[in-house]
Every structure is written in structure tokens, then in C-alpha cells.
Amino acid sequence: MVARGALDRLLRPRSVAIVGASDKPGALGASVLSNLERNGFAGAVHLINPKREAIGGRPCIASVADLPEGVDAAVLAIPRAAVVETIRALAGRKVGAAVVFSAGFAEGGAEGAAEQAEIARIAEAAGMVVEGPNCLGCVNYGDRVPLTFVETDAVPPTGHAIGIVSQSGAMAAVLSTMLASRDLGLSFSISTGNEAASGVEDYVDYLVDDEATRVIAMIVEQFRKPQRFLDAARRARAAGKTIVLLHPGTSSAARASAATHTGAMAGDHALMRVKVERAGVILAETLEELGDIAEIALRCPPVPPHGAVVLGESGAFKALTLDLAERLGLALPAIDDKSAPAVRAALPEFVGVSNPLDLTAQGLVDPDLYHRTLTALFDDERFGSIVVGLIQTDAVTSAIKFPPVLRAVREHRPQKPVVVAGLDEGAPVPQDYLDELRALGIPYFPATERALRALARLTDHAGRDAVTADGAPLDVPGLEDCEGVVPEYLAKRLLAPLGIPFPEGRFAATVDEAVAAAQAIGGRVVMKAQAAALSHKSDAGGVALNLEGADAVRAAWEAMHAEVARYDAAIRLDGVLIEAMGAPGTELIVGGRNDPDWGPVLLVGFGGVTAELFQDVRLIAPDLTEDAIAAELRQLRSAGLLDGFRGRPKADIAAVARLIGRLGRVLSAEPTIREIDLNPVIARPDGAVALDALMVLAR
Secondary structure, eight states, rough: OOOOHHHHHHHSSEEEEEEOOOSSTTHHHHHHHHHHHHTTTTTTEEEEEESSETTTTEEEESGGSOOOOOOOEEESOOOGGGHHHHHHHHHTTOOOOEEOOOOOOOOGGGGHHHHHHHHHHHHHHHEEEEOOOSSSOEETTTTEEESSSSOOOOOSSSSSEEEEEEEEHHHHHHHHHHHTTTTTEEEEEEEEESSSSSSSHHHHHHHEEEOEEEEEEOOOOOOOSHHHHHHHHHHHHTTTOOOEEEEOOOSSSHHHHHHSSSOOOOOOHHHHHHHOOOOOEEEESSSSHHHHHHHHHSSSOOOOOOOOEEEESSSSHHHHHHHHOOOOOOOOOOOOOTOOHHHHHSSSSSSOOSSSEETTTTTOTTTTTHHHHHHHHHTTTTEEEEEEEEEEOOOHHHHHHHHHHHHHHHOOOOOSEEEESSSSSOOOOOOOHHHHHHHTTEEEESOHHHHHHHHHHHHHHOOOOOOOOOOOOOOOTGGGOOOOEEEHHHHHHHHGGGGGOSSEEEEEESSSHHHHHHHHHHSEEEEEETTTSOOOOGGGGGGEEOOSSSSHHHHHHHHHHHHHHOOOTTTOOOEEEEEEEEOOOOEEEEEEETTTTEEEEEEEEEOOHHHHHOOEEEEEOOOOOOHHHHHHHHTTTTTTGGGEEEEEEEEEEEEEEHHHHHHHHHHHHHHHHHHHEEEEEEEEEEEEEEEEEEEOOOO
């Protein structure tokens, strides 16, 4: 973990050295010096170039050895081959931080990776912060300090601002330009590159404590220290700050690209998503969406969880909006004449009250209609946010519609997010209107779809339950004596005392024990082959159902051993598990794993032998409350089966949620459990029972 004081020396330096200083136009060292001078950097600037005595009237020194001790930050505008020795020399002069632009390190092969590891070793030993290598540097907008070769005019923010943290330097520059073009204040833009000796986690942690930063916009291809990031994200949420993340890698091609781009090894995107969202992070799908979410989060009051109202001027737009909102999961609370009398009073008689509202073209002849309607909507607590979709057409039309919208906002100062968006992107809208909207805290987007997508993400974020489940983690007594694959009979023996329900059953090592077990249980029983090497018993003929009587049990024993031997002669059975046959119900799969980087996560869904085929599953955090787990079950595509679809028995969802919650507590307590699989779990009207259990340990 990089100390805050060390990061101050990089991000708020009072002295800077440029290694590889130059006056050649376009040279990296020349661009860094130009940036510092243009932005009025008042600290000491040390230029290092052995071939020049001076550059632009500033004296040059021949080498790092000539630096005074204790310079805050050095920018390395030099080839890769010279970087390691330069870092070593900077450490010897007690330089606090270094920015390394050069590429070709971990992303370039074994030799580059070894050099990057040496940079990290030197930095750690010296307590030095290294940004990069393979980065574009950083910009402190508040103090106007750009340590980057990208031409930058660092405009200090006038209020709360957005901080950018990106592994990709190019995307950091693109995002900075995008946000600045919308008159959004920026606090910092930090490109982390290959992260040899500092990573996104360090910079996010820093920005959480920065007073100017209210929103943190991130572009990350791989979290190298996930737990550190999750801790920082939770701190951000507690501090009332919003983190918006763009994380490529949902496709196999993107994951492969990440490994060559920043030297990252791509991880499981779905697992990452569950973990970061649980910590309070909002995920964006595109760069544009990242900017849109960040803008609303910065300009507007916090978005509540109870949906939006959309004001439009077209019946077709109304239908399109209903379709899009459904796909996005954005609630549009219904209203009508009786439930919204203030809206009814604001509208002409021929305009119906609905959500979305269709004002028709009446606003062109009665511009006050926008003012009256918005005034009625501002105080309606059913709506967490308002989208005003305008057909702008031309400057004349804009001059009719924008003034009454602006007047409504000025007069009433709504305490909920209001977003204005155009339906006809490219229509000429006078800049004065956009400037005033932004000054009033109203984002403007050239397309309504963008507004709805961003609000859907923010509304979902506001509705997430941050409450954690009651109950301490559940240790598994006896697990310390196990290793590798823990077969079903032993897994059930360990888990049953912890409240995970299984059928009545007994393990039998011999055929006589199997007969005795069946007689003790009574009625029809199931026999299942038991061996650590036999994870898919049904594939090997290792399951026999509806056995009744000693002869049936003995016959099944002989047949099962023969079938398993034909399947794989190397498998030696420990014995069999005899269990009572149970009533039918809805088959679910419940499982989980302890990821070595992200920690425990659960999987729930519709299961049995078709689980891998249909993939109707959800990953969920292990610390959800039982009510939150039940809500996750209702998000499954086939959730209707739980409610008795077409005469099927209803499922006891509370019992399923209780079972899942206990499994989450087990995984949280036992990091040595690499995987655990309960498939199927049978959900009945009066409870839930796991028919199978398999554990894989990391030791």
C-alpha cells in the first residue's frame, strides 16, 4: 500500500525533474516542460540532458546524480533501456516519485516483465511511488500541475469535481476531454499503466480523501489488488462519493487483448461485477455511458431508487421509451387523471395523463405548458428523477421550448435529478441554453436514450441494499482433516450440523452395511456411488433410484460397481450413500467458490442435469440478507417456476434463501474451500433440501 504522503509528492509536487528534457517540438520531454510552463507551475524544475547546457533559458544538468536530494517527482521521457538504472539513480537521490512513459515492460514479454519487477523492487525499498510504466502521466487540475506529455490546459474546478483513474492513458485523455467539453470540473486525471509500484487501488483510496473529488470515473482492465479496491470503494460509499467503472472484458477477445495491452491477466468479469457492485460501484457499459453517469452524479442531487417520469412530445417516442425502460429495468411509475391531479390540471383536456407523458405539439402554441407540467412533476414523490425529451428542430423551436423549462427550474429549484435531452441529435441548440441548464445543475444530452441508460444505472445503484446478513461466519469443524476433493458423504457429514438440510442418509462401505442402512431408513431409497474422483455420478452409472428391499439394494450394489468400473477402471469407490427418496419439487443449483483474488461468491439458479445447458443462474455476494437472496432468485429468467407455474408445486423461497445464506456464511469462514456444489437443491412447498454436495479444497 502506497502511503498518502508519498502520493502527495507525485500528485502535488513542489519540485519536478524531467529526465530526457528537450526543446525539440513533439519530444516527450519538451511537451512536459511546455505543459508545466503554460500552466504556471511555480515550483523548481530540474532539466536533465547531458547534451545541453540550457533549454528555453533553464539550465540543464548532465545526470540524475547532479540532482539535489529530495526532489518530489521525476518524469522519465527516455527509452525503455535506460529506465531501470534511472529509477535506481533517482532512489539514490531520495526522489519521491517517478512517472515512466516508456512501454515494452510486462506487456512486452519476459525480459520486459523482469525489468518491471526490478522497478517495483527498487521503488519499494526506497519508499518511492512509480506511476507506470507504459502510462501517460497525471494531471492535478486544482493546482494546475500536468505531469504528462499530452498538451493540457489544467482548468481548476470551481466546486465539486470528477477524478479520473485509468489504466489506459489514451482513454484517460479521451475521458478528460469529454468531461471538460461539458464544463464538468476535474480534480485529477491519473493514468496507471502497467502498475509496477502503484495501482488504481492506491489512487482511488487517495481520491476518497480528496475534498474536491465527489465522483471517481475509472477505466480498468484488471484489478491487481481486488480486496484493496473493494475496501476503497466501501470507504467511498460511506463518504457519499460515487465510483463509476468501465471494465472491458466481457468478451473472450477483450480478455485476451487486456493481457497484451497493460500486462494484465484478465479475470472473471461476472465475478468482478458482483463484487464491485456490492461494494457500491456503478458499472458503465461504454465510454459514453461512463461520462453520462459521472455527469449526472456530479451535477444533480443523488438519484433516488423509485424510478423516473419522462416528459415527451410524441406518441411514438412514448412507445419507444416504454420499450427501452423495460429493457433497462428502469421503473416508470404509472399515473393517470385521478392519481395525478396536479398534472391533470396543468395539461390541456385532450392530453392524457400517463408516464411517459405525451405533450404532443401543443407546446409550440402554448409554451407555458412545459413550465406548468414540470412544476406539477417536481413535487411528485413517486418520481425519483425527471427526463425532459425535447424535439428541438431548429433555433426558433428551441427558443420556444427551452425558456419555460429553464424558468421552471429557476423558480422551483427541484430537489431531484432533472435531465434535458434532445430527440433530434444534431439540431442547432443555442449554447446559452445549455450553459444555463448546466449552471442550474441540469445535464443536457443530445439523445434521450443516453439519459435513460445513465439514470437506470444510478437508480439501480440507489436501490441496492447495502445491509449485510446477520450471523457470524460458519466454521466447518473437521474440515482441517480434509484435502482435495471432499466426496458427497463426507461433505454432507460436515455441512449438515451447520443447518444445511440434506435427506436422511447413511454411508455404507460394504453391501451388508448398505442393506442395513436401507432397512433403517425405511421405504424407497436411493443409492449413490462415493469416491473423490467421481464428481458426476450419473454419467458413470453411479446413481440408482427407488430401491426397496434387501434384494434390490444388493443387486444395485453389484450393478453400480460394474458400471463405474466400465466408466473408469481407475476409480475405487469408498462405498455408497443410502438416502431416503424424497418428494419432487423445483430443481435448483446452489454453489459457490472462494476466488483467490476476489474472495467468496455464490451461484444460484435452476439446476439439475440441464444447469450447464441453459445457464439460468446468477452470481451473488455471500453476505446478502435472506430477503435480498430471495429478490435475486426472483431475477432468474425462469423465476415463475418458483410460484407454481402451470400447476407445479410452489417453492418455499424463504427456505431456499436460508440455505443459500448459510452456504455464504460457510464460504466466508473457510477460504480453503475452493468450490462447493449443491446440485440439485429441491425446493418444495414446505422447505428445501440439497440432494448432492461436493467440496473442493485448495489444499
